[in-house]
Amino acid sequence: MNIVTCFKIVPDDTLIKIVGDKLDLNVPSKISTYDKNAIEEAVRIKEKFGGKAIGVTAGNTDRKSIREALAMGLDEVIAINMKMQDVMTTAEALAETLSSIKPDIILTGEATTDSSTSVFPSYLASLLSYPFITYAKSISIEGNKVKVERNLTTFQEVVEAELPVVISVVGEINTPRIPSVKQILESSKKPVKNVDFDKEPKIKISNVSPYVITRKKIIIEGKMEEAVDKLLNYLSQEGVL
Amino acid sequence: MKVVIYSEDVDSIKTGVMYFPNDYTIVVSNKEVKVSDELHILDDIKEEFIANYIASLKPDLVITGSSKRDKSIAGAVAGLLRYPIITDVTEISGNKAKRVVYSGMGIAEIEFSYPVVITVTKKSVEVKEKESKILKVQTKDLRVKRVEIKEKGGGGVDLTSAQIIVSVGRGIGSKENIKYAEELANALGAALGGSRPVTAELGWLPEDRQIGLSGNKVKPKLYIALGISGQPQHLAGIKDAKIIVAVNKDKSAPIVDNADYIIVGDAIEFCKVMADKVKKK
Numbered sequence: 240m241n242i243v244t245c246f247k248i249v250p251d252d253t254l255i256k257i258v259g260d261k262l263d264l265n266v267p268s269k270i271s272t273y274d275k276n277a278i279e280e281a282v283r284i285k286e287k288f289g290g291k292a293i294g295v296t297a298g299n300t301d302r303k304s305i306r307e308a309l310a311m312g313l314d315e316v317i318a319i320n321m322k323m324q325d326v327m328t329t330a331e332a333l334a335e336t337l338s339s340i341k342p343d344i345i346l347t348g349e350a351t352t353d354s355s356t357s358v359f360p361s362y363l364a365s366l367l368s369y370p371f372i373t374y375a376k377s378i379s380i381e382g383n384k385v386k387v388e389r390n391l392t393t394f395q396e397v398v399e400a401e402l403p404v405v406i407s408v409v410g411e412i413n414t415p416r417i418p419s420v421k422q423i424l425e426s427s428k429k430p431v432k433n434v435d436f437d438k439e440p441k442i443k444i445s446n447v448s449p450y451v452i453t454r455k456k457i458i459i460e461g462k463m464e465e466a467v468d469k470l471l472n473y474l475s476q477e478g479v480l
Numbered sequence: 481m482k483v484v485i486y487s488e489d490v491d492s493i494k495t496g497v498m499y500f501p502n503d504y505t506i507v508v509s510n511k512e513v514k515v516s517d518e519l520h521i522l523d524d525i526k527e528e529f530i531a532n533y534i535a536s537l538k539p540d541l542v543i544t545g546s547s548k549r550d551k552s553i554a555g556a557v558a559g560l561l562r563y564p565i566i567t568d569v570t571e572i573s574g575n576k577a578k579r580v581v582y583s584g585m586g587i588a589e590i591e592f593s594y595p596v597v598i599t600v601t602k603k604s605v606e607v608k609e610k611e612s613k614i615l616k617v618q619t620k621d622l623r624v625k626r627v628e629i630k631e632k633g634g635g636g637v638d639l640t641s642a643q644i645i646v647s648v649g650r651g652i653g654s655k656e657n658i659k660y661a662e663e664l665a666n667a668l669g670a671a672l673g674g675s676r677p678v679t680a681e682l683g684w685l686p687e688d689r690q691i692g693l694s695g696n697k698v699k700p701k702l703y704i705a706l707g708i709s710g711q712p713q714h715l716a717g718i719k720d721a722k723i724i725v726a727v728n729k730d731k732s733a734p735i736v737d738n739a740d741y742i743i744v745g746d747a748i749e750f751c752k753v754m755a756d757k758v759k760k761k
Contacts, residue, residue: 356551391548399624450584450587454738456737459742479722
């Protein structure tokens with residue numbers, strides 16, 4: 240089984256701060272939250288069926304994050320250096336890189352925490368002429384067939400397809416493992432292949448401004464009975480109750 | 481310009497039409513909504529087929545909604561046509577669009593050129609009815625076959641249109657404790673929702689009750705957050721609430737900076753006292 244998992248290295252969204260009229264993105268990098276679930280699932284499939292689990296990342300190629308992905312159990316990582324990227328150019332870079340690998344399964348997270356588009360998996364699938372299955376909450380493989388439970392928030396769907404296939408996973412599919420010290424040490428011996436991809440995206444982000452709605456931030460402390468009375472007063476003044 | 485608009489949701493279709501009133505519009509949907517020059521009615525939603533179908537119409541612009549299925553289709557269409565794609569767009573004017581980024585922390589202004597695929601966040605707008613030329617389209621499964629569909633028993637609660645929402649987070653403590661939030665919701669005539677950990681990870685509430693960037697984006701006049709710390713993905717889902725009340729033991733939780741009224745204390749005690757007082761009112 241040839242498994243590829245795509246992951247993105249992003250600014251840690253829990254550390255991003257608003258400073259004046261700017262977002263301070265100069266924060267530590269991390270593997271995007273649900274991409275860790277994709278890495279975990281790739282490693283689990285490999286552990287069950289054998290073969291190779293290869294990680295591919297494009298854009299930010301922060302070494303520490305790549306090491307973490309390797310420590311989680313990937314065999315190697317291909318790091319695509321891209322200065323500017325959008326969904327289209329990222330999918331093109333991945334499609335070019337993957338064409339020689341011919342994976343049986345390509346796994347991604349449902350969305351990344353930086354751009355949250357969710358459209359990358361099906362875009363990549365179109366470029367590779369693979370079928371796509373998005374929002375997987377469980378994956379079972381038998382022979383050449385894959386059966387997937389999809390979580391589409393208001394309902395669930397079970398679908399089947401033959402390999403090869405692109406699958407995006409939701410956070411509840413698994414709990415990503417935390418690598419041991421030994422695994423972290425061993426990860427430094429695993430191969431990281433660097434590739435350059437240079438193409439200018441057709442869409443450009445011209446500005447990012449903080450999205451703030453100023454709240455009143457009135458703190459009510461004290462005994463619960465009195466606090467609730469105060470709150471009810473405020474809420475009736477606001478006309479919402 | 482030939483504009484193809486696809487969505488499983490009527491409001492998203494209308495939002496798409498609203499942005500491009502002077503272009504030739506083709507709506508592809510399983511919903512019968514006559515607001516375009518042509519209406520291609522699908523008998524089912526089969527994602528790969530629909531993506532291929534839209535691409536075969538050779539549009540200059542594709543607009544879809546931003547639901548999970550809409551986006552899956554939009555990505556596939558863009559890949560088939562090799563068009564750039566912009567998602568969750570809240571505003572389009574000419575060659576510029578706006579969308580939310582970094583889990584709701586930022587708004588990005590984007591410059592683009594046509595052809596392009598855009599997924600829009602729906603607005604409640606009314607657009608003019610049109611004498612649409614109607615075409616019926618029979619869909620089929622291609623390489624991915626649907627074998628089962630399970631609707632979730634959420635009691636038909638529509639969080640996106642609820643006026644008051646009581647919402648629980650991990651800080652409520654246990655699945656059993658949800659009943660206190662439920663009682664408060666009943667007293668207030670509110671809908672009950674939850675954060676991602678509570679719905680998707682711990683299963684204390686059904687997943688269709690999830691509020692946040694990857695669940696329901698809500699716009700109630702009153703939002704009561706019980707034991708919710710306020711991760712960016714959750715805050716992004718409640719930005720449009722008129723008043724946010726947070727009940728939390730931790731005065732330094734991120735929700736505190738993003739709420740109008742903060743009660744520092746135990747969420748369960750709050751539920752009991754608040755429900756009692758509301759009932760007596």
